[in-house]
Amino acid sequence: MMLAAEPVWASSAEPLAALHARCFDAGWSAREIGSLLNLPGCIGLACRVDGKYAALALFRQALDEAELLTLATDPAYRRRGLADILLTAGETRLFDQGVARIFLEVSQNNPGAAALYQRAGYAEVARRKGYYRDGSDARVLEKWLRKDGQTGP
Ligand SMILES: CC(C)(COP(=O)(O)OP(=O)(O)OC[C@H]1O[C@@H](n2cnc3c(N)ncnc32)[C@H](O)[C@@H]1OP(=O)(O)O)[C@@H](O)C(=O)NCCC(=O)NCCS
Numbered sequence: 001m002m003l004a005a006e007p008v009w010a011s012s013a014e015p016l017a018a019l020h021a022r023c024f025d026a027g028w029s030a031r032e033i034g035s036l037l038n039l040p041g042c043i044g045l046a047c048r049v050d051g052k053y054a055a056l057a058l059f060r061q062a063l064d065e066a067e068l069l070t071l072a073t074d075p076a077y078r079r080r081g082l083a084d085i086l087l088t089a090g091e092t093r094l095f096d097q098g099v100a101r102i103f104l105e106v107s108q109n110n111p112g113a114a115a116l117y118q119r120a121g122y123a124e125v126a127r128r129k130g131y132y133r134d135g136s137d138a139r140v141l142e143k144w145l146r147k148d149g150q151t152g153p
Pocket of ligand 1: 071110111
């Protein structure tokens, strides 16, 4: 299976929203995903398996910082490295575009995602108490891509 990250745009919002809904209890609508992809600085990357979207990452860059807005892999295609491919591809592109640091939020009740981010070099810098609908805290994680002229990811 040949897996690679490809850029996605608002024109693919419908199938990307269908994928998002397979990954989250409260998935984002096609309108929401389309709006995000149309925002300045927003980068969408996806992996396809057999032509169908199987994983999605959305980032938003503001000057030399970026946020990972969402990362999701279809339950049928997990633990095959898709999220890792998208995260690395996004970091590489953001690094090339001058980003020094990436932030993201992850629930304290999401050990799978926490393991993924820890392995990728993200570290907790803050907590947002009761941030999610289920009352769980958000852990704010960051990763430095460049510090004092260091090399990229
Ligand atoms: C979290 C999520 C994006 C991971 O996607 P994935 O494509 O399965 O992740 P990868 O295959 O790239 O995993 C890479 C590594 O991360 C870690 N990891 C990923 N999922 C894990 C899990 N459920 N439990 C433990 N470790 C996990 C492992 O170290 C894994 O490497 P390994 O399979 O060689 O052990 C996916 O489970 C998902 O969509 N979950 C629901 C949505 C979500 O929680 N998104 C993150 C919100 S912040």
